[in-house]
Amino acid sequence: MTAVNLATGRIRPRDREAVIQSLRAGVVPRIGQQHIQVGRADEVAALLGDINRIADGGSAVRLVIGEYGAGKSFFLNLVRSIALERKLVTVHADLSPHRRLYATGGQARGLYAELMRNLSTRAKPEGGAMPSVVERFIAAGLDEARSRRVEPETVIRERLAELRELVGGYDFAEVIAAYWQAHDTGREQLRSDVVRWLRAEFSTRTDSRKALGVRTIIDDRSFYDHLKLLARFLRLAGFSGLLVCLDEMVNLYKMSHTRARNSNYEQVLRILNDCLQGSATGLGFVFGGTPDMLLDTRRGLYSYPALQSRLAENSFKRPGLVDLSGPVMRLANLSPEDMYVLLAKLRHVFAGGDPDAYLVPDEALTAFMTHCAARVGDAYFRTPRTTIKEFVDLLSVLDQNPGVEWSDLIDRVEIEAETNPDLLPPSSGAGPPQPDREAAPHDDDLVHFRL
Ligand SMILES: Nc1ncnc2c1ncn2[C@@H]1O[C@H](COP(=O)(O)OP(=O)(O)O)[C@@H](O)[C@H]1O
Numbered sequence: 358m359t360a361v362n363l364a365t366g367r368i369r370p371r372d373r374e375a376v377i378q379s380l381r382a383g384v385v386p387r388i389g390q391q392h393i394q395v396g397r398a399d400e401v402a403a404l405l406g407d408i409n410r411i412a413d414g415g416s417a418v419r420l421v422i423g424e425y426g427a428g429k430s431f432f433l434n435l436v437r438s439i440a441l442e443r444k445l446v447t448v449h450a451d452l453s454p455h456r457r458l459y460a461t462g463g464q465a466r467g468l469y470a471e472l473m474r475n476l477s478t479r480a481k482p483e484g485g486a487m488p489s490v491v492e493r494f495i496a497a498g499l500d501e502a503r504s505r506r507v508e509p510e511t512v513i514r515e516r517l518a519e520l521r522e523l524v525g526g527y528d529f530a531e532v533i534a535a536y537w538q539a540h541d542t543g544r545e546q547l548r549s550d551v552v553r554w555l556r557a558e559f560s561t562r563t564d565s566r567k568a569l570g571v572r573t574i575i576d577d578r579s580f581y582d583h584l585k586l587l588a589r590f591l592r593l594a595g596f597s598g599l600l601v602c603l604d605e606m607v608n609l610y611k612m613s614h615t616r617a618r619n620s621n622y623e624q625v626l627r628i629l630n631d632c633l634q635g636s637a638t639g640l641g642f643v644f645g646g647t648p649d650m651l652l653d654t655r656r657g658l659y660s661y662p663a664l665q666s667r668l669a670e671n672s673f674k675r676p677g678l679v680d681l682s683g684p685v686m687r688l689a690n691l692s693p694e695d696m697y698v699l700l701a702k703l704r705h706v707f708a709g710g711d712p713d714a715y716l717v718p719d720e721a722l723t724a725f726m727t728h729c730a731a732r733v734g735d736a737y738f739r740t741p742r743t744t745i746k747e748f749v750d751l752l753s754v755l756d757q758n759p760g761v762e763w764s765d766l767i768d769r770v771e772i773e774a775e776t777n778p779d780l781l782p783p784s785s786g787a788g789p790p791q792p793d794r795e796a797a798p799h800d801d802d803l804v805h806f807r808l
């Protein structure tokens with residue numbers, strides 16, 4: 358394998374820590390992904406096009422489809438950080454039995470609330486940005502009021518006027534106006550009630566009316582309408598738009614009640630139609646899911662005829678070829694070459710971007726891969742989470758124990774094949790939790806290294 362050229366220049370300690378800690382915990386990094394990203398140049402370019410379209414006041418939607426371990430969640434996070442750079446606001450959540458696109462028992466409100474907790478801006482990439490976003494809207498209104506020499510309230514109401522025409526927009530505008538009053542009169546309780554309302558944390562209309570004088574709340578039925586409203590509001594506040602990232606779509610596929618599942622698919626269809634036809638403004642969606650979730654004609658998205666015809670055009674007509682023209686984007690598994698580059702990048706990040714501080718030479722990267730292939734077979738790069746984690750652990754041990762030889766450690770890495778937790782029979786649906794087949798063997802892996 359050839360040497361990998363990596364950009365020199367230091368890596369911020371904050372990024373370094375975030376990347377190392379996430380990978381050791383077996384989750385994808387929230388920040389600093391760009392330092393370890395491999396491949397996906399075409400896919401990133403396509404999403405960049407989507408992001409630009411959203412920022413121009415248009416809309417976009419993609420379904421990122423890949424096998425377990427292909428890198429869907431990593432890719433979604435990467436897209437999210439690009440969107441933040443482009444002044445979009447992002448929200449993200451994993452679907453689960455408690456978080457759905459459509460529900461009657463609070464699960465769609467639950468999803469909305471989770472999205473709002475994760476609301477991020479460039480200045481607050483790790484979520485919790487709702488109050489600062491509303492503040493920014495108010496500040497923009499105050500600026501305009503000053504320059505036009507009119508009352509701030511007048512300007513703020515004018516700016517909110519366009520929201521009033523949208524479904525649910527009247528009350529949304531009232532809530533934002535209440536924030537202005539809270540701001541103006543220093544009423545902290547009112548201010549925090551507004552933020553709670555926007556985050557869908559009111560569960561009854563009565564509470565909402567008492568706190569804010571508004572008779573509606575964000576509930577299961579208004580999930581999507583409120584995302585559209587939020588996108589419009591964000592543009593009024595000076596952001597470019599809203600990107601919604603929904604991962605683990607397999608949870609819809611796993612739902613055992615056909616009617617409930619279909620109602621969720623109907624929401625997907627509604628979003629797809631809106632965003633493909635451009636009738637949403639400054640709003641985009643990226644869904645992450647497995648091939649089964651899409652293709653299974655019994656319970657996947659393809660089981661819903663209108664979705665199948667919408668999505669089938671481009672999806673798998675030409676296996677092996679990339680087609681980025683339609684909403685379905687197939688993520689191929691990482692290749693062994695990608696894995697090599699990834700290990701080189703990990704070594705680079707670990708060294709804080711300084712090649713003189715590399716803990717292992719190139720031979721170690723190849724030796725590590727050979728070792729994993731011997732233990733696990735080729736699956737080691739198709740389900741890379743464990744491989745990556747073990748490699749980062751190995752670097753940590755070397756880092757903390759100068760004088761120890763990498764070659765003595767590699768043979769002791771006890772890597773095992775990963776099990777895809779989604780391979781439960783779909784009929785188990787949201788039933789009782791299954792024993793976690795993944796957790797046990799890897800928890801104590803540092804033990805193998807202990808010297
Ligand atoms: N393009 C990539 N560049 C670098 N690392 C990646 C890339 N894609 C995936 N990974 C890493 O591979 C592992 C599996 O990716 P993940 O996104 O969790 O897969 P999925 O969500 O498809 O199951 C994670 O550790 C992730 O950090």
Ligand SMILES: [Mg+2]
Pocket residue numbers: 429430431604
């Ligand atoms: Mg994932």
